[in-house]
Amino acid sequence: MSSSHWVAPVADAPVDATVPLPGSKSMTNRALILAALAEGPGTVVRPLRSRDTLLMADALRGLGVGIVEEDDRWRVSPNELAGPAQVDVGLAGTVMRFLPPVAALARGPVDVDGDPRSRERPMGPILAALRALGAEIDDGGRDAMPFTVRGTGAVAGGAVTIDASGSSQLVSGLLLAAPRFAKGVEVRHEGPPVPSAPHLEMTVRMLREAGAAVETGEDVWRVAPGAILGREWVIEPDLSNAAQFLGAALVTGGRVTVPGWPDGTAQPGDALRGLLARMGAEVAAGPDGLTVRGTGTFHGVDADLHEVGELTPVLAALAALAGTPSRLTGIAHLRGHETDRLAALVSEINGLGGDVRELPDGLEIRPRPLHGGVFRTYDDHRMVMAAAVLGLAVPGVEVENVATVGKTLPGFTELWGRMLTGKG
Incomplete structure (x- = not known):
């Protein structure tokens, strides 16, 4: 042996x-994103402390978000998002799909990369969607990592169509940041069925709990622009x-x-x-x-x-x-x-x-x-x-x-x- x-x-x-x-990785990383984009401070109670969630916390800290770890909670203090920053996504699907829309709201360049295998995971649909919504991304034509999000402090938003059959995270990533986009976001899926529908339900539920206005239909999700509330998130x-x-x-x-x-x-x-x-x-x-x-x-x-x-x-x-x-x-x-x-x-x-x-x-x-x-x-x-x-x-x-x-x-x-x- x-x-x-x-x-x-x-x-x-x-x-x-x-x-x-x-605690749940999926809930912890969604709560961290929503807390980072909120208007006021928030708390994540009983978060999972694992490689994926620590990578998310470090990525948000790199953009200027205050995250203080205490015994059974993380206290999150939103700040103006800014680069230059380097984000390591490891092999975490939630970080590689949820972080780029947040990075697009930052002022300055944000370089995104991860483990070698992460460069093979589906990213093209979310990068194309962000470009269509007004973000500038330089990926050398690879539709994969590494890439640089050249943030200007705001994203226009609007309607976009993607094929999210590779991962429900491609939709969730756009929805979580959507309230901060000037026009919000309407995401329409075209292609084979989106997998892991419960994860999309989790995204919608948590957005609503944070005060966002979300409408859903068959393969379409609409999030109106508006404030995200700072609140306490208790992780299952x-x-x-x-x-x-x-x-x-x-x-x-x-x-x-x-x-x-x-x-x-x-x-x-x-x-x-x-x-x-x-x-x-x-x-x-x-x-x-x-x-x-x-x-x-x-x-x-x-x-x-x-x-x-x-x-x-x-x-x-x-x-x-x-x-x-x-x-x-x-x-x-x-x-x-x-x-x-x-x-x-x-x-x-x-x-x-x-x-x-x-x-x-x-x-x-x-x-x-x-x-x-x-x-x-x-x-x-x-x-x-x-x-x-x-x-x-x-x-x-x-x-x-x-x-x-x-x-x-x-x-x-x-x-x-x-x-x-x-x-x-």
């Missing part, structure tokens, strides 16, 4: 744990990061409770309730949170994951351990995520003896006995989570670059270990 590999622990008994989760637990913990109950025939599960939420991770139940789990929501119990056996599922693609890696791992085949579809857009997640899952699960076939828009998974081996993660946090699930039932799964999970869930291996010992 390489010293750089983390050997995923095998469960030698049914898990029985309560696992408190850190990250429900997508619950997938591997709740899945552990299914694999081991045990019990896992995630406290603080919201009664109503726009987070895509809420779909875990129905998806795990369809695979054979007993799922119950109560005052203690959401509890999933495994029955000792579970089966595959035929599921369209277009709206909840981020759950795919963990669900694919569960499917590889299930009693019957699975088809996970509606997720062609995952080829443009932190890595090509479809190709990565096929390669790594099959490398452990699995039988996974790539479909035009998803995966077909036939369970087979698996064996140990190295599981590569491709700098993708959710590949780590998938490997951990497989390791519950397969001895010797060696996870390469486990530290990449810190993108959204720092301390994951400690949380995982506490769950397995009943101390979660």
